[in-house]
Amino acid sequence: MTNNIKSSTISGHDEIQAARRQINQLDQSIIDLLKKRFETSARIGRIKEESQLPVLDNDREKQVLEQVAQHDSDAETQKYLQNIFQAILKNSRDYQHQLMQKESK
Numbered sequence: 652m653t654n655n656i657k658s659s660t661i662s663g664h665d666e667i668q669a670a671r672r673q674i675n676q677l678d679q680s681i682i683d684l685l686k687k688r689f690e691t692s693a694r695i696g697r698i699k700e701e702s703q704l705p706v707l708d709n710d711r712e713k714q715v716l717e718q719v720a721q722h723d724s725d726a727e728t729q730k731y732l733q734n735i736f737q738a739i740l741k742n743s744r745d746y747q748h749q750l751m752q753k754e755s756k
C-alpha cells in the first residue's frame with residue numbers, strides 16, 4: 652500500500668517533469684515566433700511612420716482576433732487565446748511606438 656502510493660507519486664513526478672520539458676520546448680518555439688512577429692510589426696511601423704499613419708488600426712486588430720477565433724473552435728480555450736492575442740497586439744503597438752520614439756531622437 653505504502654509502496655503503491657510512493658510509486659504513483661514518483662510516476663506523477665516524472666510525468667510532470669516530462670510535461671515541463673515539453674512546455675520548455677513549446678515556449679522556445681513561441682518565443683521564436685513572437686520575435687519574428689515583432690520584427691514584422693517593426694517593419695509595418697517604419698512604413699506607417701514614413702507615411703504618417705497611426706500605429707493603431709482597430710479594423711486590422713478586429714481581423715486578427717477574428718482569425719484567432721476561426722483557428723480554434725474550442726470555446727473553453729478561446730477566451731484565453733483572445734486574452735493572449737489582445738496582449739500581443741498591445742505589445743506590438745508599444746514596440747512600434749518605442750521604435751518611432753528612438754528614431755525621432
Ligand SMILES: O=C(O)C(=O)C[C@]1(C(=O)O)C=C[C@@H](O)C=C1
Nearest residue numbers: 692695706707708711712740743
Ligand atoms: O497591421 C498593422 O497595421 C500593424 O501595425 C500590426 C498590428 C499587429 O501587431 O498585428 C499592430 C498594430 C495595429 O493596431 C494592427 C496590427
